[in-house]
Amino acid sequence: MAAMTIVCAAMLALPGRTVTAAFTNDVLIFLDGAHRIASGQLPNRDFHTALGPLVFFIPAAGYLLTGNLGAAMPVGMAVLLLAVMPALIAILNSRLHPAIALALGGFLLLILAAPINLGSPVSLLSFAMFYNRIGWVALSLLLVMYLRPRERGVTGEVADAMAAALLLLLQFYTKATYGLVSLGFILFMLTDARQRRWAAASLLLTLVAAALIEIGWGGTRQHVEDLMAAAQVSGGRDLASLVRSGLNNLADLAVFAIAAGVALWRTGSLRDLLFYGFCVTAGLLILNQNAHGWGIITLYSGTAVATELLVRLQAGRDRGAAAGRPSLADGLPLLLAFLLLPPIVHHGAVLARHAVLAAADAGTSLGLPKLRDLRIPDPADSPDFMTRYHESIESGGKLLLSLSPTPERVVVLDFVNPFSAGLGLRPPAGDSSWLHWGRNIDANTHPAPDVMFADAKFVMIPKVGINSLPLQQLYGPFISRTFQLVQETDAWIVYEKRQPRETMR
Incomplete structure (x- = not known):
C-alpha cells in the first residue's frame, strides 16, 4: 500500500502541471484560494466560503512547495496522499485479509488521486470538486473500522483513535456534510463495547485538535455562517432527486444488496443490518447533495466489510477440520473483485492520462502569466x-x-x-x-x-x-x-x- 501511494503521489507531482478538460471555473476557485493564502489571507476570516479551509490549504501547500500555481493542485494532492497513507495502512492492515485490503486500498487510493469528477469519462480530466473525493475516501475508511481488529492491544487502539480523528478532521475541514455523517458513525461505534475506547478517544482528539485549529485560524464562527447561508440557497433536495441518485447507481446497489444479504444470512446479526443500512442511507444522502450522479463509495467499503466477515467466519469453521462443500458465501470475494475492478481500471487510466499530458505540456494555457502551467487539452473539442x-x-x-x-x-x-x-x-x-x-x-x-x-x-x-x-x-x-x-x-x-x-x- 505504501508503494502504491508513493507511485500515485509521484504521478501527480512530478510533471508539475495541472491539466483540466472540464470545469475550469471550479478549478480556478482553488487556485484563487491558494493565492489568497500565499498573500496572507485566511478562509472565512478574510473571504467568504462555504467550503472548508483545507480545500484552499491543500493547493496552497502545493503552491508554497513549488512556487507554481500550475503545480498547486497535483502537488497538494500528492502531499495529502502521503499524509493519509499511515491511517489507510493502519486501518486496512488491522482489519482486512491482505487480498481484500490491497483491492479496497488500491480502489480508494485511485479515487483520491485521479483528477476527475466521479462518474465522468476518462477524457474529462479536472480537479473540480476534489473535496468530494476526499470526503468519500475518508468516510469509507472509517466504515471499515466497523470490523473488529484481528489482533487487540493498547497500541492498536491508540492507532485507531488517531486514524479516526485524522479522518474526522479531514472531512470537517473540507466539506462538513461528510464530517457530520462520520460523526454519526463514530457515535454508533460507541455502542460496541469492544471498540468503544478508540471511538471515544477519537472524539476527544478531534475536539482538542479543533480547539487548537480555532486558536490559529479563528474562522469557525464565520465558516458556520457561510455554511448556513449556502444551505439556505441549495440545501433542499426533493424525493425525486433521491430516487434518481439511486437509479444512477442501481448496479452498485444490487451488488451491495447481494453481498450484504449473503453476509446477513450467515451471521444473522441485527448490528450488521444497521451497518449495511447506514452505508446505503448515508451514501445516498451525501450523493444527493453532490454534483456528480455516480459514486456511492460507501457501498464499496460496505461490500468489503461483508466479504471480510464471511472470510473470518469461514476460516473459523474450517480451522482444524477438512474443508466442507462450497457455499454461496465462498463466491463473495470474487463478487467484490468484480465490483472493484472497473472503477480501479477507470481511475487508473485517468491518473495515467493526466500524468502523460502534464509531462508533455499538452494543450494551451489560459493566457495569464501565473497560470502558464494550467493546461487545457484539445480546446477545439471544448463546448x-x-x-x-x-x-x-x-x-x-x-x-x-x-x-x-x-x-x-x-x-x-x-x-x-x-x-x-x-x-x-x-x-x-x-x-x-x-x-x-x-x-x-x-x-x-x-x-x-x-x-x-x-x-x-x-x-x-x-x-x-x-x-x-x-x-x-x-x-x-x-x-x-x-x-x-x-x-x-x-x-x-x-x-x-x-x-x-x-x-x-
Whole structure:
C-alpha cells in the first residue's frame, strides 16, 4: 500500500502541471484560494466560503512547495496522499485479509488521486470538486473500522483513535456534510463495547485538535455562517432527486444488496443490518447533495466489510477440520473483485492520462502569466461556451495589464475571480471565493454589497460569464453608485472605485 501511494503521489507531482478538460471555473476557485493564502489571507476570516479551509490549504501547500500555481493542485494532492497513507495502512492492515485490503486500498487510493469528477469519462480530466473525493475516501475508511481488529492491544487502539480523528478532521475541514455523517458513525461505534475506547478517544482528539485549529485560524464562527447561508440557497433536495441518485447507481446497489444479504444470512446479526443500512442511507444522502450522479463509495467499503466477515467466519469453521462443500458465501470475494475492478481500471487510466499530458505540456494555457502551467487539452473539442469563457479570461487579463498602474484588489462579478491569482495581484478582502447562482448565492441570500465590495478598488463585469447576469441585477445598482466606468470592450466592463466626494455627489 505504501508503494502504491508513493507511485500515485509521484504521478501527480512530478510533471508539475495541472491539466483540466472540464470545469475550469471550479478549478480556478482553488487556485484563487491558494493565492489568497500565499498573500496572507485566511478562509472565512478574510473571504467568504462555504467550503472548508483545507480545500484552499491543500493547493496552497502545493503552491508554497513549488512556487507554481500550475503545480498547486497535483502537488497538494500528492502531499495529502502521503499524509493519509499511515491511517489507510493502519486501518486496512488491522482489519482486512491482505487480498481484500490491497483491492479496497488500491480502489480508494485511485479515487483520491485521479483528477476527475466521479462518474465522468476518462477524457474529462479536472480537479473540480476534489473535496468530494476526499470526503468519500475518508468516510469509507472509517466504515471499515466497523470490523473488529484481528489482533487487540493498547497500541492498536491508540492507532485507531488517531486514524479516526485524522479522518474526522479531514472531512470537517473540507466539506462538513461528510464530517457530520462520520460523526454519526463514530457515535454508533460507541455502542460496541469492544471498540468503544478508540471511538471515544477519537472524539476527544478531534475536539482538542479543533480547539487548537480555532486558536490559529479563528474562522469557525464565520465558516458556520457561510455554511448556513449556502444551505439556505441549495440545501433542499426533493424525493425525486433521491430516487434518481439511486437509479444512477442501481448496479452498485444490487451488488451491495447481494453481498450484504449473503453476509446477513450467515451471521444473522441485527448490528450488521444497521451497518449495511447506514452505508446505503448515508451514501445516498451525501450523493444527493453532490454534483456528480455516480459514486456511492460507501457501498464499496460496505461490500468489503461483508466479504471480510464471511472470510473470518469461514476460516473459523474450517480451522482444524477438512474443508466442507462450497457455499454461496465462498463466491463473495470474487463478487467484490468484480465490483472493484472497473472503477480501479477507470481511475487508473485517468491518473495515467493526466500524468502523460502534464509531462508533455499538452494543450494551451489560459493566457495569464501565473497560470502558464494550467493546461487545457484539445480546446477545439471544448463546448463553444467554455471556449469563449477561456478566451474572455485571456482578454480580461490583457485588459487589466494595459491599465496604468496595474490594478489591484479586483472583484470579478462572476462565478470566480481568475485574475488575482493569474496576474499575481493583491486580492481584495471581504468578498467571496466563488459566486454560484442557485448554489451559494441567490436574490434572498447573499453578502451585503457594502461588505462584498468594501475593499474592492476595481470591479470586472464579464459579457461572457457563468452567472454574471443575475449578479449584475443584484449588485449593479450599488456598483453604479460606488464605482465609475473606466473601460469597456467586447468582453469586459471595468469599473474603478469613486473617490469619497464623488460617491457623495
